Amino acid sequence: MLARDDLHDPNNLALSLLQEPAEALAVLAPAQEGNFVDWAAALRSGEISPRTNVYPETKIRVLDLDVLMTDTAAMPVVRFPHRPHTEWLDCSNCHDKIFVAKGGANPITMFKILQGDFCGQCHGAVSFPLTQCRRCHSVPRDQALRVEPQ
Amino acid sequence: MKPARSTIRRLGWRFLPFYLAVLALGFIWPVAAEYGDVVLNHRSDRAGVRPVIFPHWFHRIRFRCKVCHHELGFEMRAGANDVKMSDLAQGKFCGMCHNNEVAWGLENCDLCHSGKPGLAGGIYGGHRTLGPGRW
Numbered sequence: 001m002l003a004r005d006d007l008h009d010p011n012n013l014a015l016s017l018l019q020e021p022a023e024a025l026a027v028l029a030p031a032q033e034g035n036f037v038d039w040a041a042a043l044r045s046g047e048i049s050p051r052t053n054v055y056p057e058t059k060i061r062v063l064d065l066d067v068l069m070t071d072t073a074a075m076p077v078v079r080f081p082h083r084p085h086t087e088w089l090d091c092s093n094c095h096d097k098i099f100v101a102k103g104g105a106n107p108i109t110m111f112k113i114l115q116g117d118f119c120g121q122c123h124g125a126v127s128f129p130l131t132q133c134r135r136c137h138s139v140p141r142d143q144a145l146r147v148e149p150q
Numbered sequence: 151m152k153p154a155r156s157t158i159r160r161l162g163w164r165f166l167p168f169y170l171a172v173l174a175l176g177f178i179w180p181v182a183a184e185y186g187d188v189v190l191n192h193r194s195d196r197a198g199v200r201p202v203i204f205p206h207w208f209h210r211i212r213f214r215c216k217v218c219h220h221e222l223g224f225e226m227r228a229g230a231n232d233v234k235m236s237d238l239a240q241g242k243f244c245g246m247c248h249n250n251e252v253a254w255g256l257e258n259c260d261l262c263h264s265g266k267p268g269l270a271g272g273i274y275g276g277h278r279t280l281g282p283g284r285w
Contacts, residue, residue: 007183014260021184034185035207050214090220121226125273126186126206
């Protein structure tokens, strides 16, 4: 409830005009944390259809390419899917400001992610939180190693 | 299998005042900010208006991240954007949509400037990890 979220000023008379999060979010694909919405699923299933651009000339770029990150110690291998990311974001949001667009060129560690670098610039702030380990660490190591290197 | 018994039946009605206290607390206790809420307060406090609360959840139902973070030029890092009302009036940043055509116009101050005075800028509503950059 906005009036009691410790953020909105309850004395603001205009507060009642704003939509309550629960009203909008309760009907969307559920998740365990964050907004309690699986935003990627909500988009895929058509529950929401957010606009891709406001300028007609903007080029909409979507890339269907998975990247496996195998240097994950005892954890399952990370599969980074470009597709759901580029459906929300443009290439330039991550490349090359946050990630160099070259396999193996980014010194990513969970320590840095938890401090808000790399993936942690969004995950843990607006996209699903860092407590959902298995949504990224999703491929068992023996399966990942069976993938032929390109 | 024994049927599950409700807490009240197990503990009895003698704890009724306690149950009522818990219930009352539920109504008074603040609920958390929604995940991804951003407070903008570079200038608001000094200018004597409430800080701005930007709800990511509301906007991402209607627009993909790339609209604001690519087309409109908002940096990804909270606090990295120097958003001025004079820029919005020129149609930049929020002003691209908040112009009474796509969304409410700039004269509706209280709809955006809706935060408690004195709030620090940044990302709120972190879930368990408290969001990045809080160490």
